[in-house]
Amino acid sequence: MGNLLLKNGEVLLPNGSVQQLDIVIENNVIMALGHAPLNWQGEVIDCTGKLAIPGFINTHTHAAMTLFRSYADDMLLMDWLKKKIWPAEAKLTGEDVYWGSLLAIAEMLKSGTTAFADMYFFMDDVARAVAETGIRASLARGMAGVAPTGEQALLESESFYTQFNGAADGRISVMLGPHAPYTCPPAYLRKVVAMSEKLGAEVHIHLSETAGEVEDCLKEHGKTPIALMEEVGLLQRGVLAAHCVHVTPDDIQLMAARKVRVAHNPGSNMKLASGIAPVEDMLKAGLCVGLGTDGASSNNNLDMMEELRLAALLQKVNRYDPLVIPAGTAIAMATENGARCLGFEKTGKIEAGYRADITLINMNEPHWYPRHDCSSLLVYAAQGRDVDTVLVDGRILMKNRQLTTIDEERLAHEVQKRAMRLVKQ
Amino acid sequence: MGNLLLKNGEVLLPNGSVQQLDIVIENNVIMALGHAPLNWQGEVIDCTGKLAIPGFINTHTHAAMTLFRSYADDMLLMDWLKKKIWPAEAKLTGEDVYWGSLLAIAEMLKSGTTAFADMYFFMDDVARAVAETGIRASLARGMAGVAPTGEQALLESESFYTQFNGAADGRISVMLGPHAPYTCPPAYLRKVVAMSEKLGAEVHIHLSETAGEVEDCLKEHGKTPIALMEEVGLLQRGVLAAHCVHVTPDDIQLMAARKVRVAHNPGSNMKLASGIAPVEDMLKAGLCVGLGTDGASSNNNLDMMEELRLAALLQKVNRYDPLVIPAGTAIAMATENGARCLGFEKTGKIEAGYRADITLINMNEPHWYPRHDCSSLLVYAAQGRDVDTVLVDGRILMKNRQLTTIDEERLAHEVQKRAMRLVKQ
Numbered sequence: 001m002g003n004l005l006l007k008n009g010e011v012l013l014p015n016g017s018v019q020q021l022d023i024v025i026e027n028n029v030i031m032a033l034g035h036a037p038l039n040w041q042g043e044v045i046d047c048t049g050k051l052a053i054p055g056f057i058n059t060h061t062h063a064a065m066t067l068f069r070s071y072a073d074d075m076l077l078m079d080w081l082k083k084k085i086w087p088a089e090a091k092l093t094g095e096d097v098y099w100g101s102l103l104a105i106a107e108m109l110k111s112g113t114t115a116f117a118d119m120y121f122f123m124d125d126v127a128r129a130v131a132e133t134g135i136r137a138s139l140a141r142g143m144a145g146v147a148p149t150g151e152q153a154l155l156e157s158e159s160f161y162t163q164f165n166g167a168a169d170g171r172i173s174v175m176l177g178p179h180a181p182y183t184c185p186p187a188y189l190r191k192v193v194a195m196s197e198k199l200g201a202e203v204h205i206h207l208s209e210t211a212g213e214v215e216d217c218l219k220e221h222g223k224t225p226i227a228l229m230e231e232v233g234l235l236q237r238g239v240l241a242a243h244c245v246h247v248t249p250d251d252i253q254l255m256a257a258r259k260v261r262v263a264h265n266p267g268s269n270m271k272l273a274s275g276i277a278p279v280e281d282m283l284k285a286g287l288c289v290g291l292g293t294d295g296a297s298s299n300n301n302l303d304m305m306e307e308l309r310l311a312a313l314l315q316k317v318n319r320y321d322p323l324v325i326p327a328g329t330a331i332a333m334a335t336e337n338g339a340r341c342l343g344f345e346k347t348g349k350i351e352a353g354y355r356a357d358i359t360l361i362n363m364n365e366p367h368w369y370p371r372h373d374c375s376s377l378l379v380y381a382a383q384g385r386d387v388d389t390v391l392v393d394g395r396i397l398m399k400n401r402q403l404t405t406i407d408e409e410r411l412a413h414e415v416q417k418r419a420m421r422l423v424k425q
Numbered sequence: 426m427g428n429l430l431l432k433n434g435e436v437l438l439p440n441g442s443v444q445q446l447d448i449v450i451e452n453n454v455i456m457a458l459g460h461a462p463l464n465w466q467g468e469v470i471d472c473t474g475k476l477a478i479p480g481f482i483n484t485h486t487h488a489a490m491t492l493f494r495s496y497a498d499d500m501l502l503m504d505w506l507k508k509k510i511w512p513a514e515a516k517l518t519g520e521d522v523y524w525g526s527l528l529a530i531a532e533m534l535k536s537g538t539t540a541f542a543d544m545y546f547f548m549d550d551v552a553r554a555v556a557e558t559g560i561r562a563s564l565a566r567g568m569a570g571v572a573p574t575g576e577q578a579l580l581e582s583e584s585f586y587t588q589f590n591g592a593a594d595g596r597i598s599v600m601l602g603p604h605a606p607y608t609c610p611p612a613y614l615r616k617v618v619a620m621s622e623k624l625g626a627e628v629h630i631h632l633s634e635t636a637g638e639v640e641d642c643l644k645e646h647g648k649t650p651i652a653l654m655e656e657v658g659l660l661q662r663g664v665l666a667a668h669c670v671h672v673t674p675d676d677i678q679l680m681a682a683r684k685v686r687v688a689h690n691p692g693s694n695m696k697l698a699s700g701i702a703p704v705e706d707m708l709k710a711g712l713c714v715g716l717g718t719d720g721a722s723s724n725n726n727l728d729m730m731e732e733l734r735l736a737a738l739l740q741k742v743n744r745y746d747p748l749v750i751p752a753g754t755a756i757a758m759a760t761e762n763g764a765r766c767l768g769f770e771k772t773g774k775i776e777a778g779y780r781a782d783i784t785l786i787n788m789n790e791p792h793w794y795p796r797h798d799c800s801s802l803l804v805y806a807a808q809g810r811d812v813d814t815v816l817v818d819g820r821i822l823m824k825n826r827q828l829t830t831i832d833e834e835r836l837a838h839e840v841q842k843r844a845m846r847l848v849k850q
Contacts (some may be wrong), residue, residue: 068803069794074751107791169750211745267438270738272804273747288783300790300805306734313695314742322698326499332578353695365810369480369494369725370844376495378698380725385790419795 003042004394009052014336014349016328018374023052025356028393032352045399047360050388051374053331054348055114055357056304057338058241060204060263062094062120062142063129064100066136067419068297077210077272085297091212095123096345096422099414101129106406109135111303113361114392117240117263117292117342119204120175121153123160128352131168133405136357137358138240138342139164140177140204145188154191160201171393173343175240180206181225182213186232193233202238202343205229206237208251209243210274226251235260240341244282245275252278256285261341264333266310267301268294276318279311279325290341291334303384308334312379319373327379332413338352356394361386428467429819434477434785435799439774441753443799448477450712450781453818457777469823472785475813476799478756479773480782482646483843485629485667485688485717487545488554489517491527491532494720502697504633510722513847521843522547522777523735526554528840529727531831535783536809537727539817542665542688542717542767544602544629545580548585556593559822559829561782563665563767564589565602565629570613579616586624596818598768600665606650607638611657618658625664625769630654633676634668635699651676660685665766669707669716670700675786677703680831681710686766689758690737693719704750713809715766716759725787728809737804749790752802752804781819786811 006023011033013019015170023037036347072084084335097120109117115136118126123141130137139162143153157176165174176199178192196203209216209223217225229235235258242263247255255262264277282289291307293299312330316322339348347355367381388396397404431448437456438444448459470595480514497509522545540561543551548566555562566576566585583603601624603609621628632652633639636813642650642783651672660683668687672680680687689702707714716732718724737755741747766774772780788796792806813821822829 066791067795068800069792069797069806072795073798073801073805074748076747103794110791119775166654223706267738271743271747273741273745275745276742296806300801303792303808309731310738313692315740316698317695317701320698320700322501322696325753364837364838366491366528366535366833367480367728367809369528370492370841372496372844372848373495373498375493376498376725380498381494381721383728383810384792387807411791416687416795419797423797 005036005040005042005044006047006052006235006360007036008360009047009050012051012053012331014387016375017053023350025394028356029243030350030352030356032353033350041180045389046102049363050360051363052350052379053359053361053378054335054350055359055392056334057290057342057348058108058113058116058292058304059240059290059338059341060265060294061104061118061169061302062295063104063116063118063126064097064120065295065297066103066275066302067096067100067415067422069300070425071297073101074298091422092122094122094125096418098125098129099411099418101126102133102406102411103415104296104401105129105133105135106408106411107302109390109398109403110387110388110401111305112142113302113304114357114359114390115338115342115344115347117204120396127164130172134392134395136171136392138173138175138204140175141156142177142179143183143184143192147183152186154195154386158195158199160247161201165201169393170352175202175204177204179294180213181217181228186228189232190235193237196237197408199331203234203238203239203321205234205242206243207244211246214246224248224251228345230254230258243269243277245269245272245277247278252282255282256287259288261288261290263292263341264289264311265292265294265307266305266314268298270310270314271423276314278418279315280319283329287409288337289313289333290338304334305384310378327375330379331375348355356391358391359387360389362388429783430465430467430469431472431783432461432469434472434475436775437476437478437756437800439639439776441538441800443476447552448775448783449798453781455775455779455781458775458846459594470814474788476784476786476788476803477775478803479775479786480784480815480817481759482715482767482773483533483538483539483541483717483727483729484665484763484766485690485719486529486541486716486727487720488529488541488543488551488599489522489545490722491727491844492495492521492525492527492840492847494552494555494605494725496722496848498725499586502619514607516847517547519547519550521558521847523550523554524836524839524843525834526551527558527831529721530554530560531828531836532727534823534828535812535826537786537812537815538709538727538729539782539815540769540772542769544630552589552592555597559596559842561596561769561817563598563600563629563744565600565820567604568609568739569603569604570609572608579620581626583620583843586626590626594818595634597672600627600629602629605634605638606653607641611653612754614657614659618662627665628659629665630659630667632669636671636806639671649673649676651679655679655683663768668694668699668702670702672703674706677712679709681712686713686715688717688766689714689736689740690717692732693723695735695739697723699736700738704740705744713765714758714760715763729759730807731807733804753799755804756800781816784812784815785814787813
């Protein structure tokens, strides 16, 4: 860290306009936008022909599941879980989770993501990968009340929060991660609520992902998952809710009243055939909706550039309306809304006083020509691999597509070896 | 051209399996798969760590509309056409269309596409771009019977067919291109049918793209667009039908009986909010369905890797069934089905005796790890920019992402300058 000048780039500003500006960074903060001081002493990155945008924020993933990427596709959900994923996950070690998370972080950085929200297990090892690589993250130890490890997960969540919330110079924050209403009965969720109150921790949870889940919840509890969460006192705790595909107008009103933030995962919802979330309705109700990739075994990548596009395209075709989720809205969902989803302050915009989490995109490929509108090009034409350089907290984590904190060659070797061991029958 | 050996690549075979094999190419044909002859004399490309697939075939585009990429997005269709696209198109010269087509070809090659079906105007200039660059194409002069140029377009179509069908060493073939039933009245279409009979030319047309188009056709003619095409004798002529979003079960039966080939354009259908085509039903009825990007001003790129993924994801979520359009089906649509759509023989597979139209994909990025299943990775994780090397007719048109027949720097300069002139008000 120190002083860094991003010179002469096309900068995407919070109002959606794109202007050629210099960005002055001191330590981890954007100090000024405009023209560089004549007597500039620090490091300079020439950004001519590059688009500078706030780093993408991936609001929902299970990072280490990269290890199962392409292992079990085009399957029914329960076949996929029971025959493939659960048996393989049972063999995971902390070291596997570390390497799987490192692979996820490498992929996210290389497609312009500077922060992510994770829910998995062996979270100390995920935190180690985050700390070493320099990315930003909100981490949650996944808890399933119905599992034999349910009580242990509560204990681990508390100690993980105590040890890691605010760690890595503040780049790591911690949430509690009850998996979902169908794996966490009300009595268990009430324990999570109590812990949340005690620690002051917010909650990351899967809600209303599939129609079947909502049906079952109505049968068992006479309430939708959202209404059930209100009843157990969870919605009042500050919630990041993943999916919210099958939510009713009443659910949406309740979520708005409780300021629930939503992680919308269009790629995963499409691939698993979960359904199409009422994103336009949620935004109209004033909800903060961010974008996520979900795990790489149900997506199958962690490329936010793709989620950006899917978010815009899927709502248009679903509503028969080409005006919904225009480019600017999709970008806001992937950046500033993402920061709010994760509870990060002064993050997700290129503006003086904001954290210097910045992605530089190379616009030299044919699909970036001609340049009538850079925001449109970003949402409707760009690719993850167009990302050239990535900064988190003012530190360069990738430059000219070379990662500075990860040895990619060793990474490829390790994950391939570990993945083959995990799926061996 | 000459002898070329693709050594040691992972080869995607017609049965969907991936095997490490050498590919022996002589002139424009794949001669053998297996181990290279010990005494090999020709050129060698080391394909270690690369996936060799049949080049993608883009079954529907308007190539030169790249000039309007990002010019007018998130708009209603008629506003888009009347206020933006038509006024700008009115200023197009043949030279503009040449440069716009060149940009499209550069983009297509750089994302692994080796052939495309085009419908536009100034087609001599499109043919010039195809001939110079070495790509393969099926070209059609777009004809709108309701336009003042309707009769002239018929004349131009005939002379274009006579002059260019089979040109550029057989890489160019020509179809007749009546735009759509709503721009070509039955009397005009009957002239197209007569010309098709006289020349032996097949037909490329837009059919049943929007619900409004079908409604209007039912009102005016008492028939769906598909049934109307049967009545005027067009379906019997060999038809490549773009879109087919709003087709009935009866339409599909009729299309199957007439062996209509379908260009499915999921990206464009989503962005323009046209609807979701019943692809699964069409495939079940035995129709040949290929994939297309449509023009870059309604997509906004010409990246077949994206269409591949959208084709799979969109059908799954629409049917609430994760089993429809599995990876292998999506790949077949983008390759061998595409070849059948365009009437290309011995094209679209990596098999001895087939044309050497091959795309080599670099699998070194994090999103290609681990490698449980290369077909799944291709459909659900890959990006257009992963394409490394492209051959058409055994000739190397891109190597290590360097185009061999196009000067990208000059191209960028030309298209930017021309695009700005076209949209100036």
